[in-house]
Amino acid sequence: MYLHHHPFCPHSRFVRLLLAEYGLEPELVEERVWERRPGLLALNPAGDTPVIVEAMAESVPGASIIAEYLDETRGLALGPHRLLPEDPAGRVEVRRLTSWFHEKMYVEATEPLVRERIHKRYMSRDQGGGPPDATSLRMARANLRYHLKYIGWLAKARKWLAGERLSQADLAAAAHLSVADYLGDVPWEEDEHARDWYARIKSRPTFRALLTESIPGMPPSKTYADLDF
Amino acid sequence: MYLHHHPFCPHSRFVRLLLAEYGLEPELVEERVWERRPGLLALNPAGDTPVIVEAMAESVPGASIIAEYLDETRGLALGPHRLLPEDPAGRVEVRRLTSWFHEKMYVEATEPLVRERIHKRYMSRDQGGGPPDATSLRMARANLRYHLKYIGWLAKARKWLAGERLSQADLAAAAHLSVADYLGDVPWEEDEHARDWYARIKSRPTFRALLTESIPGMPPSKTYADLDF
Incomplete structure (x- = not known):
């Protein structure tokens, strides 16, 4: 798994904390969004961080969408430590x-x-x-x-x-x-x-x-x- | 179910379309968010529309949160017309x-x-x-x-x-x-x-x-x- 991020982007930091709670260690790719790198735009037309990339879904852009994606694909495995409640x-x-x-x-x-x-x-x-x-x-x-x-x-x-x-x-x-x-x-x-x-x-x-x-x-x-x- | 909305708030219109696709007919409560009505702030501290209110979850604020809530509580009933795919x-x-x-x-x-x-x-x-x-x-x-x-x-x-x-x-x-x-x-x-x-x-x-x-x-x-x- 790759995480396209910026070290001081709070949304990227949220995803790093989230991935760590899931026990996942992504490869970090640093992005400077103001440079509008074509490779980042291809992964996320909105052009911002964070974006995760893995085989299961090609690219998952945005803090909230990543959080839903991780809960849906790995949430159950966290058992009582799941980061979204059940009710x-x-x-x-x-x-x-x-x-x-x-x-x-x-x-x-x-x-x-x-x-x-x-x-x-x-x-x-x-x-x-x-x-x-x-x-x-x-x-x-x-x-x-x-x-x-x-x-x-x-x-x-x-x-x-x-x-x-x-x-x-x-x-x-x-x-x-x-x-x-x-x-x-x-x-x-x-x-x-x-x-x-x-x-x-x-x-x-x-x-x-x-x-x-x-x-x-x-x-x-x-x-x-x-x-x- | 109540929907606190404004007729020309696009996020409120989204929720009205969504509820109609689910076959739900909420009572509409019109809000002028710039008046910061205390009753609306009690339902949604962010003070904006849309908010839905029903017994199951007291208040559900914000277009995206409402969409997730409806999918989780009623999505399966839509069968092949579910508005979020399964994969x-x-x-x-x-x-x-x-x-x-x-x-x-x-x-x-x-x-x-x-x-x-x-x-x-x-x-x-x-x-x-x-x-x-x-x-x-x-x-x-x-x-x-x-x-x-x-x-x-x-x-x-x-x-x-x-x-x-x-x-x-x-x-x-x-x-x-x-x-x-x-x-x-x-x-x-x-x-x-x-x-x-x-x-x-x-x-x-x-x-x-x-x-x-x-x-x-x-x-x-x-x-x-x-x-x-």
């Missing part, structure tokens, strides 16, 4: 939260953070590169604070974000937070419930690979790889 | 196209068309109301042309957009096009394959309810309800 209402809640993080939190917080602070370093001027835009960053950080509170509110009421069991929703929230945490942009001191939940998920062996990642010339925040942050 | 690769393709229309076509074309030409008529100045923005409209129309070509390209190569069978992908594309068609913004003469496919789907009895809809003071385009447009 309809439970599935609705996991999908609702997963899409909340992948769409709302992404657009409002993690996409602008990653774009302004990471991607623009690698883009040419024509591609939209340049110094980070201070207004975008300020808004993204304000929004992140509000998403962190929501995560804390869920973590206080429930064992895991969508209920009694670890689910796709936890992996989605953690993937987005991990990117912001690398950049030192998560105000952990503002929400102990969110922090305790993140400490639990970050300590899982499946998280280890993400914590060793780093960008040349831009080391992670002090707390990034620290399990007792 | 993993077929499901990936249906979901890929459905999300293409719901996300990409929506953001690039139908959302700005509906916002500028319909919603802004009902919004106060504080809510963002006012005359349509000409630049947004021009871009949305240019993008719609490109989405129509993609639909035509799929319709030429396949019987239905995702393969041999009518699927969620057809209903999604048709829901978005139907809104633009009401406004007279679809350049049908530019793609006969897209037009022939749309004529087929528009002739289904499940489409009838949408074709009788109208906005006071803003009648539909001449071709909107015409099955031989």
